[in-house]
Each structure stands twice: as structure tokens, then as C-alpha cells.
Amino acid sequence: xxxxxxxxxxxxxxxxxxxxxxxxxxxxxxxxxxxxxxxxxxxxxxxxxxxxxxxxxxxxxxxxxxxxxxxxxxxxxxxxxxxxxxxxxxxxxxxxxxxxxxxxxxxxxxxxxxxxxxxxxxxxxxxxxxxxxxxxxxxxxxxxxxxxxxxxxxxxxxxxxxxxxxxxxxxxxxxxxxxxxxxxxxxxxxxxxxxxxxxxxxxxxxxxxxxxxxxxxxxxxxxxxxxxxxxxxxxxxxxxxxxxxxxxxxxxxxxxxxxxxxxxxxxxxxxxxxxxxxxxxxxxxxxxxxxxxxxxxxxxxxxxxxxxxxxxxxxxxxxxxxxxxxxxxxxxxxxxxxxxxxxxxxx
Amino acid sequence: xxxxxxxxxxxxxxxxxxxxxxxxxxxxxxxxxxxxxxxxxxxxxxxxxxxxxxxxxxxxxxxxxxxxxxxxxxxxxxxxxxxxxxxxxxxxxxxxxxxxxxxxxxxxxxxxxxxxxxxxxxxxxxxxxxxxxxxxxxxxxxxxxxxxxxxxxxxxxxxxxxxxxxxxxxxxxxxxxxxxxxxxxxxxxxxxxxxxxxxxxxxxxxxxxxxxxxxxxxxxxxxxxxxxxxxxxxxxxxxxxxxxxxxxxxxxxxxxxxxxxxxxxxxxxxxxxxxxxxxxxxxxxxxxxxxxxxxxxxxxxxxxxxxxxxxxxxxxxxxxx
Numbered sequence: 001x002x003x004x005x006x007x008x009x010x011x012x013x014x015x016x017x018x019x020x021x022x023x024x025x026x027x028x029x030x031x032x033x034x035x036x037x038x039x040x041x042x043x044x045x046x047x048x049x050x051x052x053x054x055x056x057x058x059x060x061x062x063x064x065x066x067x068x069x070x071x072x073x074x075x076x077x078x079x080x081x082x083x084x085x086x087x088x089x090x091x092x093x094x095x096x097x098x099x100x101x102x103x104x105x106x107x108x109x110x111x112x113x114x115x116x117x118x119x120x121x122x123x124x125x126x127x128x129x130x131x132x133x134x135x136x137x138x139x140x141x142x143x144x145x146x147x148x149x150x151x152x153x154x155x156x157x158x159x160x161x162x163x164x165x166x167x168x169x170x171x172x173x174x175x176x177x178x179x180x181x182x183x184x185x186x187x188x189x190x191x192x193x194x195x196x197x198x199x200x201x202x203x204x205x206x207x208x209x210x211x212x213x214x215x216x217x218x219x220x221x222x223x224x225x226x227x228x229x230x231x232x233x234x235x236x237x238x239x240x241x242x243x244x245x246x247x248x249x250x251x252x253x254x255x256x257x258x259x260x261x262x263x264x265x266x267x268x269x270x271x272x273x274x275x276x277x278x279x280x281x282x283x284x285x286x287x288x289x290x291x292x293x294x295x296x297x298x299x300x301x302x303x304x305x306x307x308x309x310x311x312x313x314x315x316x317x318x319x320x321x322x323x324x325x326x327x328x329x330x331x332x333x334x335x336x337x338x339x340x341x342x343x344x345x346x347x
Numbered sequence: 348x349x350x351x352x353x354x355x356x357x358x359x360x361x362x363x364x365x366x367x368x369x370x371x372x373x374x375x376x377x378x379x380x381x382x383x384x385x386x387x388x389x390x391x392x393x394x395x396x397x398x399x400x401x402x403x404x405x406x407x408x409x410x411x412x413x414x415x416x417x418x419x420x421x422x423x424x425x426x427x428x429x430x431x432x433x434x435x436x437x438x439x440x441x442x443x444x445x446x447x448x449x450x451x452x453x454x455x456x457x458x459x460x461x462x463x464x465x466x467x468x469x470x471x472x473x474x475x476x477x478x479x480x481x482x483x484x485x486x487x488x489x490x491x492x493x494x495x496x497x498x499x500x501x502x503x504x505x506x507x508x509x510x511x512x513x514x515x516x517x518x519x520x521x522x523x524x525x526x527x528x529x530x531x532x533x534x535x536x537x538x539x540x541x542x543x544x545x546x547x548x549x550x551x552x553x554x555x556x557x558x559x560x561x562x563x564x565x566x567x568x569x570x571x572x573x574x575x576x577x578x579x580x581x582x583x584x585x586x587x588x589x590x591x592x593x594x595x596x597x598x599x600x601x602x603x604x605x606x607x608x609x610x611x612x613x614x615x616x617x618x619x620x621x622x623x624x625x626x627x628x629x630x631x632x633x634x635x636x637x638x639x640x641x642x643x644x645x646x647x648x649x650x651x652x653x654x655x656x657x658x659x660x661x662x663x664x665x666x667x668x
Binding site: 121337 | 409418
């Protein structure tokens with residue numbers, strides 16, 4: 001982080017409404033925790049402490065945090081790979097994240113699934129499968145079931161990238177949500193590349209928000225680098241869905257500030273994009289806003305950063321002492337009706 | 348009073364809807380129309396709000412069922428034809444089949460597949476896909492051959508906490524009849540001896556059980572006593588019952604309507620060979636559909652699938668060895 005110019009206390013150089021102070025500050029702290037955790041995961045990966053891939057959310061934090069904060073207990077959330085800030089804001093413990101990445105037997109996935117494939121379905125945090133678009137109809141199903149049971153006042157949210165909008169599953173599920181008038185908020189994080197493929201090879205409509213029109217779904221566009229815009233627009237979309245106005249699609253334009261995974265140097269990203277407004281770091285912009293608005297001082301932000309780092313270090317230290325999964329103690333049966341599992345004798 | 352295989356499927360769903368408020372049915376045309384085959388006839392009227400027409404979206408149909416199951420419901424998804432379930436394959440094998448293992452949260456969904464060939468069905472309305480689904484861990488795959496099993500196994504499938512692929516055979520829908528619905532039944536996972544014999548074991552499932560029984564009847568006057576094992580469930584596979592039968596007969600012929608590469612018939616032979624190689628008096632054989640897409644014309648179709656005649660011919664050859 002470059003040093004921030006301290007703001008004169010009480011002097012507001014930004015014209016943001018004071019009602020934004022609380023949510024903005026809260027969101028910033030989740031973003032900061034997510035970024036700090038992402039940085040730690042990247043270090044652990046480079047140190048060979050993490051098996052498999054590491055997928056980070058750098059550049060997506062403002063959008064994700066806004067989603068996590070717009071949701072309430074009882075809402076449904078199926079985050080995608082770059083939604084760490086949203087997961088944390090929704091209530092996923094840092095320990096769940098670290099345990100899953102490091103393969104602790106005590107994590108929610110117990111070494112059976114790793115990295116971003118984690119969740120707690122009983123707590124309405126759904127673990128993504130890798131096939132993009134597949135979680136949308138699953139969220140629809142949870143919402144559908146709740147409505148059958150005469151519950152109301154809840155929403156379901158999931159995220160998809162620009163590449164994921166090209167899948168059949170995306171089309172089927174968004175159309176299904178529209179036909180069933182479900183309180184779904186579909187967040188499209190258009191970060192301009194699907195792995196290495198630029199959007200010009202993905203779609204030709206003006207903006208992905210236009211796709212919603214074809215489904216009869218309300219759409220909202222926003223600048224994903226701008227936390228205030230994320231809070232406002234995502235908040236509005238979630239309220240609309242919660243109030244019974246049917247599915248909402250939010251399309252955010254932003255740039256992923258890392259590789260697809262930590263194995264990827266993202267050399268395919270056009271350097272001009274990195275220098276353009278869409279390539280700005282949402283975390284730095286939010287930090288500057290906090291200072292400009294006089295909502296936080298440098299010292300305060302540094303102490304939040306320190307607090308985040310300490311929480312993460314404590315979690316990593318704890319997880320490093322935890323048992324790894326034991327192949328001899330593992331129950332190698334994929335059915336909950338254990339008596340129906342096929343038995344294959346060892347040769 | 349008699350009841351058909353199709354009516355048994357309808358009755359099982361009606362009873363599940365009546366007994367368990369968590370059950371609902373979701374599929375194309377299942378509502379007011381009662382389903383392409385009428386397996387949900389009048390159910391929407393009897394259970395309003397619980398029998399719902401789906402968009403023409405097999406992927407999203409299964410995805411929705413998985414979400415509803417996570418929320419504690421027991422959805423039944425009707426695929427209009429088994430063939431179209433491949434559009435929903437991803438949700439079945441990657442979402443439903445992995446959920447419990449990954450999260451310990453069970454996924455109690457039933458996906459009904461109107462399966463198998465009928466005259467005139469052609470390449471895309473005739474497929475038998477039980478071997479495909481049986482490949483993935485985390486699924487139960489059922490292949491009822493009788494009216495009684497269609498009823499009792501569907502009820503048991505709905506009550507089960509795991510995802511079930513229920514392969515109901517379209518050829519049996521209208522022709523197969525029973526006097527009444529069963530009051531007791533073998534549990535899922537147990538094969539049934541459909542006919543006793545001492546010279547040769549034919550292992551079959553679904554509609555092929557009836558072809559095998561007809562072949563056994565044809566061979567009886569020739570002095571050959573054929574034992575027919577109805578697998579009932581292809582996953583789990585009741586290897587014990589098959590091995591016990593081969594121990595009595597010494598000869599094994601496996602019959603399936605699916606294509607020959609891999610699959611249920613290959614699996615049965617692999618298991619019996621592995622666990623009971625010494626029981627064989629002759630090399631085990633299998634008989635499947637021909638290795639092409641399923642033809643439309645009745646002359647071609649009748650030769651494409653195993654029939655009582657081709658099963659009897661294969662059995663004669665095996666009996667001579």
C-alpha cells in the first residue's frame with residue numbers, strides 16, 4: 001500500500017451522504033479482511049502450504065462486500081470464486097476459509113473438497129461446483145421450496161462472471177427464475193476476461209445487462225470499482241427482490257487484479273486496461289474515500305489492517321496444528337444410505 | 348380390477364404426495380396435461396401447487412430440485428424421455444451426486460426417466476441410460492421390471508435420503524398389469540429370482556426380464572432349465588444373489604437393452620468372474636443392443652435390441668459349451 005495523505009480531521013472533501021458512513025465503513029473492513037486474507041493465501045501457496053489451486057478476489061471486493069452486507073440471516077448465498085469479501089460479510093468464518101484451503105480435517109469440507117469449493121448448505125451458504133452457471137438453478141430451488149412452505153421476505157444471491165453468461169445453465173436458470181418470479185439476485189461480475197478470453201470473444205450485445213431484457217428480468221449496471229455505487233445498486237436490487245419484484249440482475253464492470261488463479265500471471269490482460277478507470281483498485285479507492293470524507297483516519301485504518309492481519313495469523317497458526325484427513329479413517333461411501341453403497345473387494 | 352405399470356407409478360406418486368408434504372413433482376407437461384405418458388394424471392388437481400410444469404430446461408429442472416432438497420423438500424423430477432436427461436446430466440452427476448459426500452447434507456431427489464425402446468421411438472426417444480448414471484458414485488439407479496416393483500421401489504426411492512435415478516420402461520407402461528398394488532416388497536438393493544432353473548443363469552433387468560422369461564419358456568421344452576435373475580436395482584448391484592445363482596447353474600448370460608460398451612452387463616460379469624471364477628463351466632456371455640444409435644423402423648428396431656428369440660439363441664450356444 002502506498003502511504004495515504006492524512007486528511008484534516010472533520011474536513012470533508014467528498015460529498016457522500018453521511019448515511020453512507022456506516023455501511024461504507026463496514027464494507028471497507030470486510031474488503032480489507034478479504035484482501036489481507038487473499039494476500040496470506042497467496043503467500044501460503046507460494047510457500048507450498050496449499051495443495052491445489054488458489055483463487056483470489058482482488059479487485060472484486062467492493063462488489064462482493066456489498067452483496068454480503070445486503071443479505072440478512074436466512075437469505076441464501078451461493079458465492080463464486082472471487083467472492084471472499086462477500087462470504088465474510090455474510091458470516092463465513094475466517095477459519096472455514098483457511099481450513100478449506102489448507103485441507104484441515106476440521107473444516108467444513110474435511111479435505112474432500114478444497115479452496116473456493118466450500119460452504120454450509122444448512123446455513124444457506126451453498127458450496128459451488130466448478131461448472132459455471134450451475135449454482136443459479138440450485139439457488140432457485142431453495143427459494144422455490146421456501147415459497148412452497150409459505151415463507152417470505154428472503155432473497156437468494158449468486159454470482160457469475162462474464163464467461164459464465166455464455167453457458168446454457170445460465171440461460172436456463174435465469175429464465176426459470178423469471179418464470180417462477182423468484183426473489184433471485186444474480187450478480188454478474190464482468191471482469192473483462194474469462195480466464196484469458198476477452199469479452200469480445202464472449203458476447204456482442206452492448207452490455208451484459210441487456211441480456212436480462214430478454215428474460216424479462218430487471219437489470220442494474222454499476223461500476224464495480226466504486227464501493228458506494230456497489231452498496232447503493234446492490235442494495236436496491238436486493239430490496240426489489242425482497243419486496244416481491246421478481247429476479248434482479250446486477251452487472252458490475254471491473255477488472256480482476258490478479259491471475260485467474262495464483263498459477264496464472266495474467267499476462268494476457270491489456271496493460272491499458274490496468275491504467276484505465278476500470279483497472280483501479282476498489283480497496284484503495286474506498287480507503288481514499290474514507291479519508292476524504294473524514295470517516296476514518298489513517299491511524300484507524302492501520303489498526304483495522306493490523307486487526308485483520310492478527311485474526312488471519314491466528315487462524316493460520318491454529319489450522320497448521322490441526323489434523324489432516326486420514327485416508328484410513330475416511331468413510332469411502334458417497335451415499336448417506338450407507339447400506340446401499342456398492343462394495344468393491346480389494347484385489 | 349387390474350393396474351398397469353404406468354398406473355402403479357402414478358399411484359406411488361399420489362401416495363407420496365398424500366403422505367409427505369415435502370414431496371412435489373416438477374417436469375415438463377406434468378401439470379394439467381398429466382405428463383407426456385400420463386404418469387401424473389389428475390395429480391395437479393388433487394395436490395394443487397405441488398405438481399408443477401417446468402420450463403423446457405432439464406439442467407435447471409434438476410438444479411431446482413437439488414436446491415429444494417437442500418431446503419428439506421423431496422422433489423420428483425420427471426424427464427419427458429430418459430434421452431433428454433443428458434441435458435441435465437451435469438446437475439445430476441456433479442451437483443446431486445456429490446452433495447452429500449462433500450457437505451454431509453443429503454440430496455433426496457428422484458429423477459424419473461421414461462426409458463428404453465418402443466417401436467417407432469428412434470434414436471432420441473428410446474435410450475436406456477442406467478449404465479451412464481450407475482457410473483457416478485453418489486447415485487442410486489433403479490430399474491423396475493414389474494408393476495409391483497414400479498410401485499414399491501418408487502415409494503422407497505422417494506423416502507430415500509439419496510438421489511435416485513428411476514428408470515421406468517416405456518414398453519411396460521401399458522402392457523404390464525398386476526391384480527393389485529403390493530403391500531410388501533423386497534428392499535432396494537436386493538435382486539429377485541424371477542424364475543428358478545439349474546442349467547443357466549440369465550441376469551436381466553427392466554423390460555429385458557420379460558424377454559429373458561420368454562426365452563426361458565422357449566427353452567423349457569428343449570429340456571433346459573433357465574434361472575432368471577431380475578436385478579431390480581443396478582446400483583447398488585446385488586452381486587451375492589447373482590453369484591449364488593451361478594453357483595447353482597455354472598453358466599451366466601447377462602442381458603441388457605443398453606449399448607454393449609461397458610455398462611451393467613459388463614459389470615455383472617466382471618464381478619462374478621472376480622468373486623466366483625471357479626463357478627463357471629463355460630465363459631460368461633452378455634447380450635446387449637447393437638452398437639449403433641437406436642433405429643426408428645420396427646424391422647430394424649426389433650433386431651437392434653435383445654429379444655426372447657436372440658436371448659434363447661445365445662443361451663443355446665452357451666448351454667452347448
